[in-house]
Amino acid sequence: MADAIAWVSFLAPNNSISSFFAQEPLLAAATEATEKETANGSLILAGVLLSLVVIYFASKLGGEICSRINLPPVLGELIGGVIVGISALNLLVFPEGGADASSSMIMSFLQTTAGLSPEAANSVFQTQGEVISVLAELGVIILLFEIGLESDLQELIRVGPQAAVVAVVGVVAPFVAGTAGLAFLFNVPAVPAIFAGAALTATSIGITAKVLAEIGRLSAKEGQIIIGAAVLDDVLGIIILAVVASLAKTGEIVITNVIYLIISAGVFLVGSILLGRLLSPYF
Structure with a gap:
């Protein structure tokens, strides 16, 4: 009986070591998935920031031009949106209109510099569009709230x-x-x-x-x-x-x-x- 217990005790550490090495591929896969999510999050943030930069400069430039010719600045902001959007330069395109990542120059730039696959680029493109939509709705809410205050x-x-x-x-x-x-x-x-x-x-x-x-x-x-x-x-x-x-x-x-x-x-x-x-x- 003692010999059997000793034999089991001798085998137990080996079984633990075998289980540890068997779990290594799972840990590697989980680590790779985490790194991929982090990379996608960084690309989404980069896409959102680039989109906001384009929106800001296009709207300010259009508004300033209209102000100088005695037109409402909001007209210039609308024209700036038309120019950078799907009607002209395709700098800023959103998935709500049925477009994909290849239609956006910003996403094409990110795809080229980061080496994204078309599937990953479309995933980033969809999430970026959702973030911009939320920010746009927030901007409208703030604008109307300010008008209500006045x-x-x-x-x-x-x-x-x-x-x-x-x-x-x-x-x-x-x-x-x-x-x-x-x-x-x-x-x-x-x-x-x-x-x-x-x-x-x-x-x-x-x-x-x-x-x-x-x-x-x-x-x-x-x-x-x-x-x-x-x-x-x-x-x-x-x-x-x-x-x-x-x-x-x-x-x-x-x-x-x-x-x-x-x-x-x-x-x-x-x-x-x-x-x-x-x-x-x-x-």
């Missing part, structure tokens, strides 16, 4: 009827003109024509507010009317697009969805106004 709630309420008239005209006119123009002039079928007309009702409150802020008219009466109309225009545009999308998908209008959108939008607007009036004395 807006006078009492003035917005005072010019509410005028803003409502402007908003209704701003929604009805492009919707009717776009739908009728496509249907009667270009013989577009009814549903696509209605959908295109609904798309024409959309406005950008961010662009409008920035232009007003740049020319110093954001706090003026006309500026508050435009801001109020833009807010109502967005609400009406969302309702119209929801109705048209339901019509295009099912061939009929779901009244319950329309009522839900109207009620939720109304509750949101009224709640925002009441909350603003409640908290404004403390700021």
Whole structure:
């Protein structure tokens, strides 16, 4: 019995050593995967930083040129985006438009310098696009928040009827003109024509507010009317697009969805106004 125990004790260390050497390939594979993830993270960071540099210089250059010829700087920023984007130089391309890594000059540069495979380049390209999209959304949120800080709630309420008239005209006119123009002039079928007309009702409150802020008219009466109309225009545009999308998908209008959108939008607007009036004395 003692001899058997001694024999087992003698074999145990060898089994441990064998297990250790058997695990070496697994450790090497895990280390290689970690190093690969670190390298991809560095490339994603490099792609994001290069993209931000291109965005900054293109927007500042375009804005400065427009400022010198007495045009709103935001127009130059938009033109700068068109030039560096997929329409011209292809410096900055995003996967949301159906493009791949080979369409972006920035990704082609990173792929050449880092020796990435096409699969790895596309993976980095997708992640870089997601990061830039998050940063873009954050920028819009900050812009609108700043505009909200500079807006006078009492003035917005005072010019509410005028803003409502402007908003209704701003929604009805492009919707009717776009739908009728496509249907009667270009013989577009009814549903696509209605959908295109609904798309024409959309406005950008961010662009409008920035232009007003740049020319110093954001706090003026006309500026508050435009801001109020833009807010109502967005609400009406969302309702119209929801109705048209339901019509295009099912061939009929779901009244319950329309009522839900109207009620939720109304509750949101009224709640925002009441909350603003409640908290404004403390700021």
